[in-house]
Amino acid sequence: MSKIVNQVKSTKQFLMINGERVETSKYAPLYSPYSGEEIAQVAMADKGLTKQAIDAAYNARGVIAKMPAYKRAEILENVVAILKEKSAEAAEIISRESAKPIMFAKAEVERTIETYKFSAEEAKRIHGEMIPFDAAAGGVGRIGYTLREPIGVIGAITPFNFPMNLVAHKVGPAIAAGNTIVLKPASQTPLSALFIAEIFEEAGLPAGVLNVVTGPGGTVGEAIVEDNRISMVTFTGSPSVGIGIRNKAELKKTTLELGSNSALIIDKEIDIDQIIDRCIMGAFSNQGQVCISLQRVYVHEDVYEEFVTKFKENAKKLKIGDPLDPGTYVSALISKGETERVLNWIEEAKDSKATIQAGGKLQDGILEPTIITDAGRSLKVSCQEAFAPVVIVNKVSSVKEAIKQVNDSRFGLQAGIYTNNVKNALYASRELHVGGVIINDVPTYRVDQMPYGGVKESGTGREGIKYAVEEMTEMKLVVWNQS
Structure with a gap:
């Protein structure tokens, strides 16, 4: 098997603090999840350097807050233009550090460009509203209105699975709203975040507005969450870490996008040929390492077989195979540890009454796309988040039964339903206990301007640029007495 990543040389990566590249006393090797070779030496920040980044963001908050909206939008538009020019390089960085197949890495870069474009547009649409004070007897002779003001310093902690676009979903709205950021990217995918920081510097962002601190979550992440100068923490990752952040955040605002085991219902009389490609994409794109990856399918008995x-x-x-091969659809999971975990879950399913219909084993160290039928509700592949190319398919007799099984989950991010019955579609939209119901598509559907977030252990708050801006601003009321 040819391994294109072997051509890449290891490079030293620094912190980005106050517009400067900062060295550290410790560096850690970054290995390709696919080939296992070293691709970078990454700076490991301690609490002191993290505090230094927070200092820089805190001191720069007045600069970006007072910057006119059109200037903030202009910087974001510059980022869009530069990223378009460097899109091939950006996609290769994503693919190298995460083993995301290049076809999906290119799609992520395109979405990242859109996310910053939406952020530039949203920077010019932040406004409050007039309040009808004379609707109350005590309000006669007064006028009032609300303003949206920047919240301050935002601590952003991002995951490995969309290392460029999920950074954009935090950095773009933060800058649009006039905030500063201390960004801690996932340990396996720091290169994308550092690449974007360089683009922002080239785009004219003032020093200190965006600071990137790489290092262990227990060190960097905790320092961010515990510092009183951080006004908001926005986190995408596991429920256990997210719940820990919320417990430590005290009065800081938090937006938490956590786990899922997203489900799809397929009603009777659905043309399976029309939906099969979407189901394949939903289940196996990016090796199933997608927060809304299709993990559970409940199919009406009439079309189940x-x-x-x-x-x-x-x-x-x-x-x-190789993530840099244009034809590759499935490559390595983010780590060997994750691969072992999922293999153990598959073995648990094998030991039960479940049937492995496809996959279930490694091919050159890569987990094959795996389909499991008749999986019990208590199996890990059913009730926990696989975050792997693993999907269960179970038979149901009705949409009502399917909805009951979909809701039997600690998660509730998105769910989908394919149906030709309007009543069933409306019933599903009402009864599914999730943050988003996708009708006649897989739950993996997302465009970057839509509100995105979940219920239960899938998190709190919403992303999607307009909605993130609302989370990242404070409302202020102004009242004028005209008498």
């Missing part, structure tokens, strides 16, 4: 047959046939056709 046809769906399982066609789903596994198409899954077996997917090309497995």
Whole structure:
């Protein structure tokens, strides 16, 4: 097997604090999840350097807060233009550090460009509203209105699975709203964040507005969450870490995008040929390492056998291999530890009454797309977040039964339903206990301007630029007495 990543040389990566590249006393090797070779030496910040980054952000907050909206928008538009020019380089960075197949890395860069474009537009649309004070007897002779003001310093902690676009979903709205940021990227994917910081510097962002601090979550993340100068923490990652952040954040505002085991309902009379490609994408794109990856499918008994047959046939056709090969659809999971965890879950399913219809084993160290049927509700592949190319398919007799099974989960990010019945679609939209119901598509559907977030252990707050800006600003009331 050819490994294109072998051509890449290891490079030293520094912190970005107050517009300067800062060295540290310790560096850690960054290895390709696919080839295992070293691709970078990454600076490891301690609490002192993290505090230095918070100092820089705190001192720069007045600069960006007082900057006119059109100037903030202009900087974000500059980022869009530069990233378009460097899109091929950006996609390769994502693919190298995360083993995301290049076809999906390119799509992520395109979405990142859109996210910053939406942020530039939203910077010019931040406004309050007039309050009808004379609606109350005590309000006669007064006028009032609200303003949206920057919240201050935002601590952003981002995951590995979309290392460029999920950074954009925090950095873009923060700058649009006039905030400063201390960003801690995932330990496996710091290169994308540092690359974007350089682009912002080139785009004209003032020093100190965006600071990137790489290092252990227990050191850097905790220093961010515990510092009283941080006004808000926005986090995407596991429920256990997110709950810990919320417990430590005290009165800081928090937006938490946590886990999921997203489900799809397929009603009777659905043309399976029309939906099979979308189901393959939903389940296996980016190796299933997507917060809204399709993990559970509940299929009406009338079309169950046809769906399982066609789903596994198409899954077996997917090309497995080098993430930089344009034809690769599935590559390595983010770490060997994650691979072992998922293999153990599959073994648990094998030991029960479940059937492995496809995959379930490694091919050159890469987990094959795996389809499991008749999986019990208590199995880890059913009730926990797999974050891997693993999907369960179970038979149901009605949409009502399917909805009951979908809701039988500690998570509630998004769910999808394919149906030709309007009543069933409306019923699902009411009864599914999730943050987003996607009708006639997989739950993996997302465009970057829509509100995105979940209920239960899937988190709190909403992303999507307009909605993130609301989270990242404070409302102020102004009242004038005209008498």
